[in-house]
Amino acid sequence: MDDLIRIPCVMMRGGTSKGPFFLSRDLPADPVERDRLLIEIMGSGHPLQIDGLGGGNSLTSKVAIVGPSSRPEADVDYLFAQVKVLERSVDTAPNCGNMLSAVGPFAIEAGLVLPTGDETVIKVHNVNTGKIIDARIQTPGGAIAYQGEAAIDGVPGKAAPVYLAFRDAIGAKTGRLLPSGKATDVILGLEVTLLDGATPVVIITAEDMGYSGSEPAAAFDADAAFMARLEEIRREAGRLMGMGDVSQSVLPKPVLIGAPASGGDLAVRYFTPANCHTALATTGAVSLGLAATIPTGLVGRRFPELSLPATLAFEHPTGELRVRVEKAIGDNSPTVSVMRTTRRLFEGAALVRKDA
Incomplete structure (x- = not known):
C-alpha cells in the first residue's frame, strides 16, 4: 500500500451524529491542506460518499479533531468540521454538540486526559466558537464506561450518559445573545x-x-x-x-x-x-x-x-x-445542560491516496 497514506482515526457516535475522530497532531496544521484531506477521507462530491467514510448525510459527514488545550482553563481543544456531502468543501464555522459528547471519552482513551475517579469532568475548548463546555464522563474504576442505562431519542438501545454543561453559551459567533439588538x-x-x-x-x-x-x-x-x-x-x-x-x-x-x-x-x-x-x-x-x-x-x-x-x-x-x-x-447568567450518549465504533486508520 505504498500509494496510500495511513492516518490514525477512531469512528465514534456522539449523540445522534457520528464520524471519524482524529488527533490534531495527525492532520496538517495548514487549514487548506487539512480540509482537502478531510474531503478525500469522507468522499465528498457524491450523494452516497461512496469513495469515503461519510454516510451520505450531513449527520454522518462530520469530523472531530482533538488535541491538547490551547487555553490554560481547558483540558482539550476540539475543532468540529462539517464536511459537505455533495460539495467538496468543509465548514468549520459551527460547533456540534452531539459530536462533542464523544470528545471526552476519545480524549481519555487517547491519553490526553487522566480519569479522576468514577466520574471525570473534562473542560472542552470548542475551537470553532471559543467557548468552554464541561463534559461529565462516566469512568468507574478509572476506565471509560460506554454501556449503561441512559437512552436518547434517535439512537437505538441504551448507553452510559454523558452530561454537557454549556456554561458560557451566549454569543458563539457574534458575541451577543440577540445580535440584532431586538427580541424579534x-x-x-x-x-x-x-x-x-x-x-x-x-x-x-x-x-x-x-x-x-x-x-x-x-x-x-x-x-x-x-x-x-x-x-x-x-x-x-x-x-x-x-x-x-x-x-x-x-x-x-x-x-x-x-x-x-x-x-x-x-x-x-x-x-x-x-x-x-x-x-x-x-x-x-x-x-x-x-x-x-x-x-x-x-x-x-x-x-x-x-x-x-x-x-x-x-x-x-x-x-x-x-x-x-x-x-x-x-x-x-443562564446555563443549559443536556444529556447525551456515545459509543466507540471502530478504530484504525483512514486511507488516502497519495495522488489525491
Whole structure:
C-alpha cells in the first residue's frame, strides 16, 4: 500500500451524529491542506460518499479533531468540521454538540486526559466558537464506561450518559445573545427571533410557514418551495445578525417552533440548513433553552411562567430532547445542560491516496 497514506482515526457516535475522530497532531496544521484531506477521507462530491467514510448525510459527514488545550482553563481543544456531502468543501464555522459528547471519552482513551475517579469532568475548548463546555464522563474504576442505562431519542438501545454543561453559551459567533439588538425582527413579512447561543439560529413560528411544526422531516425536505423560502429567510437573517453573506455557510440554522403534539413543551424542527434534522442538534437545543429565558421572544412567549431552574422537553422528528436551564453561580447568567450518549465504533486508520 505504498500509494496510500495511513492516518490514525477512531469512528465514534456522539449523540445522534457520528464520524471519524482524529488527533490534531495527525492532520496538517495548514487549514487548506487539512480540509482537502478531510474531503478525500469522507468522499465528498457524491450523494452516497461512496469513495469515503461519510454516510451520505450531513449527520454522518462530520469530523472531530482533538488535541491538547490551547487555553490554560481547558483540558482539550476540539475543532468540529462539517464536511459537505455533495460539495467538496468543509465548514468549520459551527460547533456540534452531539459530536462533542464523544470528545471526552476519545480524549481519555487517547491519553490526553487522566480519569479522576468514577466520574471525570473534562473542560472542552470548542475551537470553532471559543467557548468552554464541561463534559461529565462516566469512568468507574478509572476506565471509560460506554454501556449503561441512559437512552436518547434517535439512537437505538441504551448507553452510559454523558452530561454537557454549556456554561458560557451566549454569543458563539457574534458575541451577543440577540445580535440584532431586538427580541424579534421581521423578515419577508414574518416575525422571527434572531439568537446566537451555542449556535446562531433564526427562530420562526411553524404556522407562519404553513406547518404545525410536528411534521416528519421528509415532509419539509420534499417541499421545494418551502425550502427555498426558508433559505431566503436564513440569508437575510445572517445579514441582520452581522454575519454578512452566509450563502456558503451553514450558519445561522433555521428553527421552526410549534405547539407540542406528544406531551413535550415545544415542537421543534431544526434545519442543517439544506435538510430538516431527523432529531435535534444539541447546540440548537441549548440555544432554544436560552431563547426560553427571553420573555418577549418567540420562544419565551410560550413560557410566560418560566422560572429557573427548569427542564424543557423539545419534540423533534424522532422523539424529544430535554434541556436543563438554570442560573450560573455568581453572575446568574443562564446555563443549559443536556444529556447525551456515545459509543466507540471502530478504530484504525483512514486511507488516502497519495495522488489525491
